[in-house]
Amino acid sequence: MERVPILKLGDVLIVSIQIDLQDQGVLALQEDLADAVVESGARGVIIDISAVEIVDSFIGRMLATIASISRVLDAETIVVGMRPAVAITLVELGLSLGGVRTALNLEKGVALLEDRDNARAVAVPR
Known part of the structure; x- marks a missing residue:
């Protein structure tokens, strides 16, 4: 079984x-990602699915589950690079990706995390 690499960029994990x-690969990814969030103290997880052409209900639920696991571990999940056909399929399957933010590409996903951090910094009284 091939493992999906998890890259660390500052306090963000990129998959x-x-x-x-x-x-089995999906389940291994969930486990590996949860371990990586804990070990690294990551504040964000970005999942790039630009190479994914087809999704089924299991993959859709996997994205929502990863977001839930990350949120419990105090990291936000952003899915980037979703193709229009994938988005249409998810909607047709009736899958709601609750807790998952999306961005068009990796650069915009990182910007979303930076915006969140900037908003937190302003909201914290000194």
């Missing part, structure tokens, strides 16, 4: 899914 994930 770029470049292979067709089977059910």
Whole structure:
């Protein structure tokens, strides 16, 4: 079984899914990502799905589950690079990606996390 690499950039973890994930690969990714968030103290997780052409309900639920796990571990999840066909499929399947923010590309995903951090810094009284 091929593992999806998890890259660390500052306090953000980046996952770029470049292979067709089977059910076991998805479960391994969830586990690996949860471990990586804890070990690194990451504040954000960005999942790049630009190479994903087809999604099913299991993959859609996986994205929502990863977001929930990350949120419990105090990290925000952003999915980037979603193709229009993937978005249409998720909507047709009736899948709501609650807790998952989206951005068009990696650069915009990182900017979303920076905006969140800037908003937190302003909201914290000194």
